[in-house]
Amino acid sequence: MQNQGLLKDLIQSLCCLPGVGPKSAQRMAFHLLQRNRAGGRQLSDILSQAMNNIGYCRDCRTLTEVEVCDVCANQLRDNDVLCIVESAADVWVIDQATSFKGKYFVLHGRLSPLDGIGPDQLGIDKLEQRLSAGAIKEIILATNSTIEGQATAHFIGEIAAKFNIRATRIAHGIPMGGELEFIDSGTLSHAFNGRREF
């Protein structure tokens, strides 16, 4: 098969999806072509619409195709609690998994001076504006528990202190259902230091 142009291009393009290598891409391409052309066409349409129309929410910077996302526009949600996350995917998972009913703020990254990511890239100025407006009583720091995530939480915690706003950090410790035997030592020592009254 010296030159199966379009089929080869399709397989190559599918490799841009995370977790998809040449073998899975091949399987996907053949599956769509042989069994689900309608699905493939629909995927193509929606993909193009999404890539071109989804932008960032004016208020919380999450991904949305409208100016103000549904969460920010929702009058039933609390305006006095703000959950700060690293990515739009985090908004999605927190909203699916928890009963949190406040608003969000998406940093789109974490402080990482070596990669040239400072407060400007994370929209800290916008965050300060929101904090200074006075409606917010608590911020929940839900950045990841990596070194950069912790540093970012610390940095934003200090800004909150400046405005006399309560800052909380989501709990770190043993995952639910996790067995102590198999937990890494960092998490375990963190869980011991962070123990609470029973």
Place this chain on the structure above:
Amino acid sequence: MQNQGLLKDLIQSLCCLPGVGPKSAQRMAFHLLQRNRAGGRQLSDILSQAMNNIGYCRDCRTLTEVEVCDVCANQLRDNDVLCIVESAADVWVIDQATSFKGKYFVLHGRLSPLDGIGPDQLGIDKLEQRLSAGAIKEIILATNSTIEGQATAHFIGEIAAKFNIRATRIAHGIPMGGELEFIDSGTLSHAFNGRREF
């Protein structure tokens, strides 16, 4: 997130890919939106082109965007050996893995009377035409080693006999590097019965 329309649609559409569930689809959608919009746009373009333009080769019925596929159009390949496979994906893997230089014929399925798949659906009439033309000296039956695949091979083998054409079947046995201990009993007994001079 009551109504994140387009984002939700995108995640749902990505689930049409084989092996992709809601979690992977979510990861793919966020990855494309946050890190690789160009890749997403390109995938959308090529997907739509492929779904609309890729059809079946006039001669061998494989997937191609031109009337006669590269393999059939290639004058350097043998015209006297025909390899018969169940799907276009098989053409692709055989061409990548082996040094086979003959032509192919794609059945797009296997005989399966219960599912209403008979000789008509598999293009057997077209195959008979080719066999009757007289150029073909050998057919290689490379259908899968399932019950239906075997039955299909048998059926086509009888057609070949009618035209006095030699029919061979790809070898079944222990996979290369396979350890006897872990091979299923069907394969093992097949390998014993099909043993050859060493």
